[in-house]
Amino acid sequence: MLRNEAVNRYIDIIGGGPAGMMAAIIASGKGGRVRLWEKNGSLGRKLLATGNGRCNFTNQNISWDNYHGGDLKLAGGILENFGLDRTLEFFQGLGLTYYADSRGRYFPRSNEASSVLFCLEQEMERLGVEVNLISEIVSLTRSSGGWEVRQRGQVHKSDAVILACGGAASPQFGSSGQGYEMATKLSHAVVSPEPALVPVMLTGNWFHKLQGLRMDLRLTITRNDEVLFDITDEGLFTHYGLSGPLALKASRIIIGQGLECRLNFLPYIAEAEVIAQLKARRERLASRLTKYFLTGLLPEKLGQTMMTQSGLETDSSCREISDGQLQGLVKNLCRWPVNIKGLRPFKEAQVTAGGVDCRQVFPGSLMSKKAPGLFFCGELLDLDGDTGGYNLQWCWSSGYAAGQAAAEYVLTK
Numbered sequence: 163m164l165r166n167e168a169v170n171r172y173i174d175i176i177g178g179g180p181a182g183m184m185a186a187i188i189a190s191g192k193g194g195r196v197r198l199w200e201k202n203g204s205l206g207r208k209l210l211a212t213g214n215g216r217c218n219f220t221n222q223n224i225s226w227d228n229y230h231g232g233d234l235k236l237a238g239g240i241l242e243n244f245g246l247d248r249t250l251e252f253f254q255g256l257g258l259t260y261y262a263d264s265r266g267r268y269f270p271r272s273n274e275a276s277s278v279l280f281c282l283e284q285e286m287e288r289l290g291v292e293v294n295l296i297s298e299i300v301s302l303t304r305s306s307g308g309w310e311v312r313q314r315g316q317v318h319k320s321d322a323v324i325l326a327c328g329g330a331a332s333p334q335f336g337s338s339g340q341g342y343e344m345a346t347k348l349s350h351a352v353v354s355p356e357p358a359l360v361p362v363m364l365t366g367n368w369f370h371k372l373q374g375l376r377m378d379l380r381l382t383i384t385r386n387d388e389v390l391f392d393i394t395d396e397g398l399f400t401h402y403g404l405s406g407p408l409a410l411k412a413s414r415i416i417i418g419q420g421l422e423c424r425l426n427f428l429p430y431i432a433e434a435e436v437i438a439q440l441k442a443r444r445e446r447l448a449s450r451l452t453k454y455f456l457t458g459l460l461p462e463k464l465g466q467t468m469m470t471q472s473g474l475e476t477d478s479s480c481r482e483i484s485d486g487q488l489q490g491l492v493k494n495l496c497r498w499p500v501n502i503k504g505l506r507p508f509k510e511a512q513v514t515a516g517g518v519d520c521r522q523v524f525p526g527s528l529m530s531k532k533a534p535g536l537f538f539c540g541e542l543l544d545l546d547g548d549t550g551g552y553n554l555q556w557c558w559s560s561g562y563a564a565g566q567a568a569a570e571y572v573l574t575k
Contacts, residue, residue, distance in 0.1 A: 171572045172197055174311045174320040176299045177341070178205040180554055181540025182326030183282045184561030185568070189324070190289040192569035197318070198291055199311070201298035201336060206279040208328070208335040212512075212554060213267075217275030220249050220558070221551035222266035228552045230414065231545035232353060233520035240528070241555070244562040249555065256281035267551050302344050302536075309535060321575060322535045322568045326561065329514025329541040330355045341542040342517070348533050351519040353544040357511035359410040359553075363503040364403035371467055372399035379408055380429035381500075383415055384422045391415040394429045403503070410512065410549045416502050423500040427460060427468070433496045440488055448481035455480050460495075468494055513553050517544040527567030528560060535571060539564040 173189050175182050178200030190196045212218060221228075224246045226238035250268070253260065258281050259271040270277040286293060301312045302323060309320040327341030342352045376398045383391040391412060398406035416423070428436055443455065453476035456465030469476055472491045474483065483491075508514075518538050522531050528543070530536040539560035547553045 171195060171321045171575065172319070173322045173324065173568050173572055174199065174309070174318065175324045175326055176302070176311070176344075177326035177328060177540070177542075178202070178293070178295075179326060179328050179540060179557070180206065180209050180282075181328075181542075181557035181561040181564075182324070183286060184558050185324050185326055185537075185539055185565035186291045187282065187285050187289060188562050188565030189569040190286070190291050192566060192573070194322075194565075194569035194572055196289075196291045197320075198286070198293045199297045199299050199313075200293070200295050203296050205283060205293070205295070208332055208337065209279055209554075210275045211332070211335060212275055213269060213551075215275055216269050216273045217278045218267045218269055218551040218554070219253070219260075219278055220246055220268045220555045222246065222262055222268070224552070224555055228548045228550075229545055229556070230358075230515065230547070231517075231520065231543070233525075233545070236520050236523075236525045237545050237556070239525050240559045240563050243526075244559040246555070248562075249558050252558070253278070253281065256285050265550065302348070304348075304533065321572045322537065324537040324539060324564050324568055325518075325542055326538075326540050326564075327542055329517060330508050331357060331359075331511040331514045331541070333509060337514075337541075345518045345538070345542070348530075348536065350522050350530065350532060353516040353519055355514045355516040357505060357508045358414055358515035358546050359512035359549050360413045360508075361400065361405035361506045361510055362403050362409045362413055362416060363506060365501040365503045368467055368471060369399055369403055370401045372464055373401050375399045375461055375464060376406060377427075377461065377464075378429055380426035381408055381412055382424045382426070383412065384424075385420045390421070394426075402506070407549050413505055414515065416505065421502065423502055425498045425500050426496050427464065427498065428495055433492065436496060437488070437492050440492060444480050444483050444488065448479065450480045452476050452478050452480055452483060455483070512549065513546045514541055515544075515546050517542050520544050526563065527571075528564045529567055529571065537564040537568050 173194040173196050175186050175198045186196050186198045226234045229237045260268050262268050303310045309323050311318040311320050325341050328337045330339040379397040380394040395408040396406045397404055397408040452474050453466050472494050528537050540557045
């Protein structure tokens with residue numbers, strides 16, 4: 163069906179983040195007349211902050227195993243329909259070049275998130291998407307034959323609506339949880355939102371000394387001697403504890419009582435080998451001050467901190483380190499007990515766990531089972547991924563599904 167046959171049939175997309183922009187591009191490309199509503203003064207504010215400003219926009223290892231929420235089978239179908247290959251092809255078609263790092267994370271070759279946003283904005287302009295900035299939608303109601311999308315003092319008639327408002331994480335970029343309120347008023351159940359991929363607060367008075375130190379660590383979490391989580395990844399020490407991919411991935415597990423957490427500062431060396439290396443260092447560096455015993459094996463400030471925390475006299479010589487002290491040091495280096503104080507707030511979370519219950523949408527189209535013509539995509543749904551590009555991939559995949567289905571719904575109505 164040609165575009166002029168749908169000249170008065172609007173698809174309204176509420177939210178100008180990555181999922182909303184993808185939905186707008188797909189729906190418009192399929193012949194829909196699309197209006198995009200964004201309450202901020204610019205699009206993609208949160209997108210610009212992803213990957214520390216570099217935009218880790220997908221991953222080589224996309225699988226539903228990397229996702230969490232109410233319906234992983236639904237997620238698997240959406241991701242299979244528009245997965246890694248189609249995502250890369252899509253962005254390449256917009257003029258974006260990219261590369262994958264050693265962890266399988268894809269970034270734009272420019273290492274600038276603004277490159278991704280520019281390509282999306284240019285494509286929307288080419289397709290004639292009507293982009294409305296500083297345009298907050300305050301309510302959404304059913305009307306005869308369609309929908310009423312309401313701003314303060316103004317109402318817009320629509321044939322289909324895609325809710326792409328995001329979750330509650332990172333409110334400084336405009337996420338307010340407004341989509342949950344709209345969905346609830348339309349009789350949709352919402353799984354209680356919680357911060358996910360969020361830094362971890364630790365108890366102790368020495369972590370602030372390591373602030374800014376970034377290194378690979380191994381974190382093991384157990385309860386009653388059962389291993390619940392065991393991962394080696396990059397950690398970033400902060401004044402309150404630990405951030406970086408390691409902490410973000412672990413944050414979902416660090417809930418509840420009875421957890422025991424341990425850090426390994428030498429994750430790529432077996433404990434027996436660590437003992438052998440330290441004994442050799444004690445002999446080879448006999449005249450060196452003890453405070454510098456680990457310098458060269460670990461970052462200097464971490465090495466000195468571990469010597470102090472292990473109770474060694476830092477102004478003596480390395481030859482005076484006893485076998486017992488060496489064993490205690492090895493234990494601290496390989497199995498340092500970590501006491502979790504809690505998680506940082508929504509402001510510091512990358513994504514939201516929880517959201518609109520996936521059982522209330524059709525798996526292929528993401529259209530509401532309760533309200534025909536209403537579609538959901540992105541973080542608003544009760545699906546979230548691990549850190550490493552998985553959440554942006556969900557935005558691209560779910561935005562594609564909702565945009566395509568909304569266009570088909572309108573054009574065949």
